[in-house]
Amino acid sequence: MLALLRHRSQLLAARLRAGMPCCCALCGCGAASVLCDGCRQRYLAPPAPRCRQCATLLPAGAGAASLCGSCLRRPPAFDATVVVTDYEAPLDQLVLDLKFGAQLALAPLFGGLLAQAMRRQPSASWPALLAPVPLGGRRLAERGFNQALEIGRTLARDLGLPLRARLLERCRDTAPQTLLAPGERRANLRQAFAVPAAMRERVRGRHVGVIDDVITTGVTLDEIAATLKRAGAVRVTCLAFARTPRR
Template structure:
């Protein structure tokens, strides 16, 4: 026991010597994002469309935006933490391209808080991550959406399935394509694992991704899942790109 106490004291001492800084402002912080940046950039914003999570005009009488009313996507609901805008976008870029995987559990906590703030929110039966193609997964070494999904599953007490969703073919990165080409890029790009073909019927599925830009990827996934009998699809994304950015 004495040895354990020495070990704990040594670990605490080392931890105290290692500087911990806010991922946004780089000032000292005990948390991933300091309280000042949290208050500045992550407070609940304007009312959003319940289906695509874009901000609604002030005083909007409908819970859905005009686009979702006239041309609804296949997913039923979207919840997000923030807009994909500076400086929040740097957190996503750091996770995806700088391999700062320690950000993923914080994204999950922020998503959990956004989910639990929703009055009368119906939680899904299973959580899934938007899958990467084999080539991109091998290149990056991890799927950022799955890194967020794992801790979110624990926070919500909902099972997560890493294999249910699959890529049926490689696609170009959506972020590098014009908006007009994004639908065709992901058309028929997703499928169910052959062991799950009959396992989604009647289920409410939660699909997690780091960012939603046009929603085409999630629309294609939801279309495929509903073709296999899924009852409802909710998208959970850390950030939502505003229309003028894409």
Template sequence: MTHATYRWPRALLSLLMPSSCALCGAGCAGVVCAPCRDHFCLPVTNRCARCANPIAGGDTCNGCQAYPPAYEATVCAADYAPPLDHLVLQLKFSARLPLAPWFAEMLRDAVLARPGLPLPDLLCPVPLGPARLAERGYNQALEIARPLGRLLGVAVHARLALRQLDTRAQSGVSPHERAENIRGAFAIEDPGLIEGRHVGLVDDVMTSGHTLEELAATCKRFGAARVSNLVFARTPPRGATL
């Protein structure tokens, strides 16, 4: 069978069922059309290298200088703001799984656009608790991590981190309770995999950062040499102008 013969069913399917942009509805070959991608996915260039919050200048925000987090870097592809926030919610709660590879592509571009940033040795999706995983049927962080790993050439370890406590969803907890809500929630299944290595934590969105901070601290306790967060969207601080 020739390559052309192998490809023709996919080409025919594209003609019979053309896709449309998830943001504007216009016909396009992918999940999001090029004009929407260029308009809504322009990266915020002045971000803290450590937590990815917007800053006026320099490499690191005052908060990370005063209280360094357990992770060394955070890379995000976009702000968690309209209309991209709706795509995040559709992936997380409506099982629109085709969005995950597109998130991974945007995140790959953001990683490669960060000069001097070392690639992780392995990727670890932020795990869901057993009850939430059973209810949802999938882990959106893992759905992003798999294509991201292929794009970056980095191995993905789906069960490297385990959620040993079924905590309340951070979105339903007040900001001042989030650190306590997530404390002690994670464990590392195979510490030998991360000892002395650079671990990349993958998630769909980073809001307060407490979940990633707790998981990064857990990785460090089990011997990780460096931890980086790779998240599709970053929630801007209150009062920040986009």
């Protein structure tokens, strides 16, 4: 019954989209989808060289397997990162609209663009399963949804990969990372995540892709990757719509 209701809801949504005009989320002009072709061409530039481990931008001409200085000095627990773009204007506003404005129509846009970015990677490097960064109970109750999970639904469907919403759990509510000094962020997240006992067999010996909306310092994903590897994961790839540039 639940599957039937979901199917009917999807059909209704498709009919509404077909019969109603759509405006670009950035420029407001009429568009066939959430983002018009003009804004896609203007703001979603061709892929630039990025560090294969943390996805920070590299100088032009850097090779696909290059690492940035930070990852060379202190390698994170995750093995690779794939992002769509940098977290800069005007695309940063779309992330805020999703996360704090509950503009859930943006989640499929992010997921679809991230799937395109993944298809530019060798299929042998794809993870075997996907999991969203979990929210704490208080924040989930306040927001009403987990933006990473919503992005992951489209990403998983487009890539044909399983999405495990409960592969990771947040053991305690933590202070927002953006409110903390760089030296406090790692301590804030220490032992904040776990792989439930029921999920450990799904993790052991597998390559796990962890989904988030934005990577800022990478501390959250570093802690999650370490948690997954303690549970037996052999590789962790971070998947995010945007990456905050290093200044």
